[in-house]
Amino acid sequence: MNMNQKAGSLQKWSLGLTVVMALVIFGFATTGLAQGLPELTDLVKKLKPSVVNIHATRKMDAEGGMGRNPFEGTPFEQFFKQFNEQLPRDRFESQNLGSGFVIDPEGFILTNHHVVDGSDKIMVRFPDEREFSAKVIGSDSKTDLALIRIETGEKLPVVDLGDSDTTEVGEWVLAIGNPFGLDATVTVGIISAKGRIIGSGPYDDFIQTDAAINPGNSGGPLFDMKGRVVGINTAIFSRSGGNMGIGFAIPVNLAKSVVNQLKTSGHVTRGWLGIGIQTVTPELAQALGLKEPKGALITHVMPGGPGEKAGLKTGDVILKFNGHEINRMRELPTMVAATEVSKKVTMDVLRDGKQIQMSATTGEMPPDEDAEQTRPANKADNDRLGMQVEPLNDRNRQRLGLDADQSGVVVMSLSPNGPAAEAGIQRSDVLVELNRLKVDSIASYEKALEATRNKETVLVRLIRNGDPLFIAINTRQ
Missing domain, CATH: 2.30.42.10 (PDZ domain)
Structure with missing residues (x-):
């Protein structure tokens, strides 16, 4: 065998060894990847019977008559107006599609407020095609949650409510819902972020997920891999109206206290301090003598309110509420609102550079208040x-x-x-x-x-x- 033949044989042997090694490595990689992905078949079979499709309708009056007055500004204007008002008005039905899930075997179902708000008729359909009429037990626009009930004459399968505080970014989650009217659609993803503020109200504190959520998923559950509800799907970020990998869910821990009140009284009462607050910026933290920009800075105290009675003053910074640290200003309104009315609470407060502990008794939030009023932060001088x-x-x-x-x-x-x-x-x-x-x-x-x-x-x-x-x-x- 000459030198060229030997070199060719060596090249072939080397190439063969490389291919074998690549296949072995690829096999290990795919095996590891497969082991890292969740197996959902059994979990989905267990959860699907408790998730429902909600179809809510509302009768509305269409504009009657012949539209805009063509004789406006002429002697015939009033005549045409009177004639137009006598023409019949058409009625049509506005339809909302959403999702929900059974939280009580007696037929109580949790969904979003915006799914059933103002509805004249609500129909609930299960994955097995059974359909029932539902009535609203209670609804809360501030958290976008509603509790409805159906009568079936039998015990219904329910979901377990988890603990949204213990969830972590990167954790696998599963969404089941009714996107675009497609019953019991299952999607999977991860928790992309927690504590998202999307400008929906005073209790902004959403779980962000990349599990596909589309119109019709509203009110449906977001499950962890143990089959526990950790969020209620409520909104999407989209330029097209469809899924773009950015969905938002209400943390289930916020929903728990709301659901209990809706079930017993049909409405929600919230704790209240009667103070206005704003974010502590890095500049404000430096001026106030804080090491970090944390807490909620009081901008005003309502005369006669619980805060004034407790001795809170403008310029105080609330650092802790009932033992819970306030890392972001928006955490305080949620904590206060979730507190029972007339309950004594403790606060760690920074005043004139010194940290003091104070106590207060919460009042009931007036109907026209959203929460402890929040103010945007800025900066100033002469x-x-x-x-x-x-x-x-x-x-x-x-x-x-x-x-x-x-x-x-x-x-x-x-x-x-x-x-x-x-x-x-x-x-x-x-x-x-x-x-x-x-x-x-x-x-x-x-x-x-x-x-x-x-x-x-x-x-x-x-x-x-x-x-x-x-x-x-x-x-x-």
């Missing part, structure tokens, strides 16, 4: 801060719609790139405090401003559009 102010006289009070006894100074102009403008101060803001020093005149303003000359951050309390607000201004840009 001359060296880049703004000009003038006294808050009667003319300014009237222009700004303020009470006759309101004191402070009003911002008249701002340097475009000055510290105040960069911090978010606006024209017509009324400054009432600088670094806890009261401002009720030009003299007191200048005195307070001088006292902050060596401060890197100045904390300003102001009134904007009738609402109190704190802003931290960085003086060293």
Whole structure:
């Protein structure tokens, strides 16, 4: 065998060995991948009988007559209007498709408020094609949850409610629902994020998942791999109206307290402190002496409310509520609302740089309140801060719609790139405090401003559009 033949044989042997090794490695990889994927067949068989399709209808009046008045502005306008009003109006049915799941063998089903809101007729269909008429037991628009009931004359299979607080990002989850009217559709994914805020209301705290959720999934369950409900599917982010891998579910722990109240009384009562709060930004944290931007900063305290009775003051930062740390401002309204009315609670509060413990007795949230009122966070300052102010006289009070006894100074102009403008101060803001020093005149303003000359951050309390607000201004840009 010559050298070329030997080289060819060696190349063939080497290539064969490489292929064999690749196949072995690929076999191990696919085996590992298969072992990592959940086996759902038995779990789905167990869960599907408890998940229902909801079809809600509502009768509505269509616009009657012949549409817009073609004789508007002519002598015939009134004649046509009277004739048009006498024409019959058509009625049509508005239809909502959604999902739900049985939580009590006596026929209680949990779904979304927006699925059944205002409905004249609600039909519930099970995967085995049995169909029943349902009635609303109670509904809560603030959490978008509703409890409906059907009468079947038999015990129904129910789901188990899990603990959404113990779920983790990356955990496998399973959704069953009625997307686009397709009964008992099963999709799977993971928890993509927790604590998502999507601007739906004061109790924004959603589980985000990439399990396919589409219109019609609303009100359906999101299960963990042990078959426990950890969320109630309620919304999707989509540019097309269909699934884009971003769905949101209400944490089941929020639903538990709501469901119990809906079942017993048909409505929800919530705890209330009667305070306004805002986010603690990094700048505010520095000005307040906090190591981290945590807690909820009180912007105002309602006279006669539970917060005032407890001794809470504007400028306090609530760090803990009943032993639970407040890492984000929006956690506090949810905690307070979930607390029983007339219950004594404890709070860790930062006041003037010192941490103190206080107690309060929760009141009942008035019907027109959403929660502990939240205010957006911004920033602020003057001359060296880049703004000009003038006294808050009667003319300014009237222009700004303020009470006759309101004191402070009003911002008249701002340097475009000055510290105040960069911090978010606006024209017509009324400054009432600088670094806890009261401002009720030009003299007191200048005195307070001088006292902050060596401060890197100045904390300003102001009134904007009738609402109190704190802003931290960085003086060293």
